[in-house]
Amino acid sequence: MKYLVTGAAGFIGSAVIERLTQAGHQVVGIDNLNDYYDITLKEARLTRAEHELFRFIKLDLADREGIKALFATELFDRVIHLGAQAGVRYSLENPLAYADSNLVGHINILEGCRQTKVKHLVYASSSSVYGLNAKVPFSTKDGVDHPVSLYAASKKSNELMSHSYSHLYDIPTTGLRFFTVYGPWGRPDMAPFIFTKKILDGETIDINNNGDMWRDFTYIDDIVEGVIRVAELPPVKDEQWTVEAGSAASSSAPYSIYNIGHGSPINLMDFVKAIEDELGIEAKKNFREMQAGDVYQTFADTTDLFEAVGYKPDVTVKQGVTEFVQWYKSFYQIK
Template sequence: MKYLVTGAVGFIGSAVVEKLTSKGHIVVGVDNINDYYDVELKLARLKRITHPKFRFEELDIADREDLANLFNVESFDRVIHLAAQAGVRYSLENPHAYAHSNLIGHLNILEGCRHNQIAHLVYASSSSVYGLNAKTPFATSDSVDHPVSLYAATKKSNELMAHSYSHLYEIPTTGLRFFTVYGSWGRPDMAPFIFTKKILDGDTIDINNNGDMWRDFTHVDDIVEGIIRIADVIPERNTNWTVEEGSPASSSAPYSVYNIGHGSPIKLMDFVKAIEDELGIEAKKNFRAMQPGDVYQTYADTQDLFEATGYKPKVSVKEGVAEFISWYRGFYNK
């Protein structure tokens, strides 16, 4: 089978490419390799993907003509769309970057799928869409109409755009709401990376909301397993579904949305302690108030994904932190 993977030099994207090629699939990966964070890390991820069935194209998905040409030439069977401008806090500083990648880019992917009879589009949403929701665990049947960051709003928009294309053009689409992904080759703007770097460098780490926060930390290996499994579960029309009685995560159109997380949130201070224990260093801490765009807790209800795929995360926080820190020390010679 032939896959297009967007965001192929990203944290999750590069891991998905490795998994797909190891299973014998042909993969074309695209990425614009922007400088939102360390380009050398991105290039290092790309360099380690040496499988002969993988080919990389440096391409911006917001470039409509280039992306359309790629779709026309390659004849993909499935698309795993992970390219996006990430980061809640950065969306406060550079909102237009999110419109460029997350809205225009996503639309171009939908158009490519529309005109090339793609059998299944799997795309990245985010747990951030739950916004002001206080009920936990977060379920895909919950309302997600009150995001607290532009990043979250663009991810909710991605789900709405996908539904319209599923309805109008019979394109099977599946959105995955990722919950706090971490692990080796992770992003430098995420808490596990920031904490580890600062603790090793002897710098002070900032602890938001005075440490009273919970996150559903999910190891990248579990995330990739879920993505690969759901790619084989192609949504179908459900003529019995209605807006009044059906879940917003499904439709009369060939459309689905799932949470993909660990399903067992960890208190932030316990996660910090796991990093401290693995490093053998106590962190210098600056306790501060909740930051704009942040949320108190993330907690995934993954029952729907389990029922569809048998997905069940396996990597514990202790194991995951140890794996990440081992990679970090090796990659940065720390």
């Protein structure tokens, strides 16, 4: 197959590219290499993904003509759309970046898929779409109409736009709601990276909601395995489906939504303890109130994913934290 992977220099994107090329697929990756976080890390990820079957093109998702020309020239079989402006807190500071990348960018990808009859579009949604939902575990059958950040709202919008294209143009689309992804090559704006760096530097780490928070931490290898398996399973129409009786995660159109999470959330303080144990350093902690746009708990119901592709994440937090800390020390040359 010939794949397009957007967000090629990103945490998940670079790992997906590595798996695809190892399996013999041809991959074109795009990324705008913006400076939301350290560009040298993004460039290092691209170096890691280098392969004779991989080609990188620097391109912004919001570049309508550029994206249109890319699709017309390359004629992809499948698209894995992982590029986006990430970050809940940053969406409070720079909302227009989310409109350009996550809304305009997503419609540009959908249009490219429509014009060239792509066989399957898999795209990144987020556990953030569950917003004010208090019922756990979070199920794709639940309503997600009350996001608490613009980032979450943009991801919910991606799901809605994708459904309309699946319905109108028979484009198979699958949205994946990722749950707190971590591991080697991770994002510097995420808690595992921030905590590790500050603990090693002797700085104080901020503990939101006084430590009473729960996250469904999911290791990168588990995420990538799920993405690859889902990409090979385009959704099909279900003529018997109705709005009144059907799941919100499926449709009469070739459309589906899955959670990808470990399915066993842990307390934030337990995650911090795992990092402390691996580093052999006790963190200096500043306990503070819940922050704007944050949620108390994430917890994935992955039943549908398991039934569809036969895979359930299984890397424990202890294993994952060990792998991350060892990578961090190696990458930043810390003894």
